[in-house]
Amino acid sequence: MSWVRPLAAGSGARYQQIATQIVTAVEDGVLRPGDRLPPQRELARALGVDLTTVTRAYSEVRQKGLLEAQGAGGTYVAYSGSDAGGAIDLGMNIPPLLNSAEFSHMLAQGSGATQAAASAMDLMSYHVGAGANRHRAAGAKWLQPMIGSTDIERIVVCPGAQTAIAALILARSLAGDAIACDELTYPGFLAAARVLQRSAVGVKSDEFGMDPVDLERVCKQHRPALLYLNPTIQNPTALTLSTERRTALLRVAAQFALPVIEDDPYWLLAERPPSTMFSLAANTSSTPVYYVSTLSKCIAPGLRTAYLVVPAGEPLSPVLDALRSLALMPTPWMTEMASTWIESGAAVQWLAQVKVELRHRQAIAAEILPGNIQADPHGLHLWLQLPRHIDFYRLTQTALQQGLSVTDSESFSTGSFSPVALRVSLGGALDRNRLTQGLTRLAELLKGDHARRVSSVV
Incomplete structure (x- = not known):
């Protein structure tokens, strides 16, 4: 003592x-x-x-x-939170508090309940298809705030949102097809499009998000097979599309018979999220919207559990075939644990703690970081626009040398547009003290000479 x-x-x-x-x-x-x-x-x-x-x-x-x-x-x-000299993760969008005793307790309880609720055969055998009715019903309960009551027959349990997105690209497009998306968009989508030999075509944005006029131009010029959107706390810009903007984009999509992938991992975190595009489209029968929601950003990435909702009137079989070719099935243990947490209310209670923690972390970031910040009060990340003299390569390399991982705008670019900006993730730091250290270190880098451009004269 x-x-x-x-x-x-x-x-x-x-x-x-x-x-x-x-x-x-x-x-x-x-x-x-x-x-x-x-x-x-x-x-x-x-x-x-x-x-x-x-x-x-x-x-x-x-x-x-x-x-x-x-x-x-x-x-x-604790061992996990005591390494004050270790690296600080400002680059990955993961929920905070995963190293906390509270989450460890929740994990232990969930593991026990999972083993008690299902036999070893259920947990360790093959489960091919859209998912067990119980797991789909748990998905419907989780999705209810986002899209209202849903027929569980329209829900497909997936091993993560990334797999669901890739499956939709396979099911609804062909090699060589164009897919319309934001000029700055989720790198996982860009990777899937590239590997599956689809062309990601960037649509310009204004201060309110994707521009419907430019989407119309892209549709006329490129005839895309799909429109990919991340409309709530967009990754990376943290913009949330208004109901009016969502409706306008759906009108253009309907005009060109363009199916929509609504990738919506952050809706439950948002301060005042508008109606989902899935709900707006269902009410107007304008165009098919496939809705993807994952537990990775609200609970934990390791769950590898996401829900894909296929709109009414669209067949499930092409999506199921694509999913089977990519991953065969979700991990039964993780799916069972996710369902147990949803049914017991533990998932919603944990989400509330995550939102409180993120509000504190966003306040810390707003106080420390210089420049123009765009963020949601409960978002996992923020978008930090920087002066034009910043050299991304020098900045990221210097940051890595000082134990910081950061992500610059080029990681999100379709190639047509790359502003001088960083996506700063706030959940990866072990606690608020470590986050404060990391953000302070980043602010010092941005104010110093480490990130200034170096010109060579030949």
Whole structure:
């Protein structure tokens, strides 16, 4: 207990002072990974406070990912959150808190419930097709806020959104076809289009998102087989299309009989999301919209569980054939666990915690980062527009040398447009302290000479 100091009057709430002492001791190396903290009652007696004050302090530090509670076994300094000198991930869009004790508890409970609910044969055998009715029903429950009540016969359980997108490209287009998309779009879609020998054709945007007038131009010029959209907290620009803009795009799609892939991983995170394009199209019968929603951005990427909704009147069999050729089936264990979390309400409760954490992280980023930021208050990422003198290559290489991963706009470009901007992801940092360190380091790089362009005179 060498790290323990007397509490000072007027220096903030007592539980916060205790939490600060623990964090400082971990950062200074006085407390090391695997060290056991004193029992809460013992620390309460030493500091002259009640037990609930210490309990609250320990809980506060656990939420930062620095402590792990092992029940009667005590509380220990965590290994995952204690490497203050390690790399900080600002490049991958993953939900925060995956290293927390709360998520570990949820994972343990979900694993137990999964094993109790299904036989070994169910969990380890082949399951080819659209998914078991129970799993499709869980999907319908998860999708209800986004698209309303859905016939489970229209839902296909997929091993991740990436597989669903690739399957739709295979099912609804041919090699050599064009697919219309934003000029800046999800790299996974670009990779799928490239590997499957489709051409991703960028549609220009204005301050409100994809421009319907330019979509009409692209349709006339390239005759695309599909339109791919990520309309809510768009990756990478973080723009959310208004209902009016969605409706206008659907009108153009209907004019050219253009099916739409609505890739919508962030709808449940958005502050005030408009109606999905799937719902708007269903109400107007304008054009088929295939809806894709994944648990990767709201719960955890490792679940590899996504739901694909095939619009009424469109056949399932081409999509199922394409899915089978790509991945055969989702992992039964993960699908069962996702269904268990949805049915029990654990998934919705965890989503609420993720949104609260992301609101804090977005506020931290807005305070630290320079420049023009575009973001949703609960988004996993933000779009940081930079001065034109920035040299992306120097910036990313210098950032990597300093333990930061960042993603520049070229990673999202169809080739026709690449602004000077970064997508900054906020969920990968282990806790808010590490995020603050990473963002501060990035801000210093942007203000210094590390990212300035170097001109060669020949």
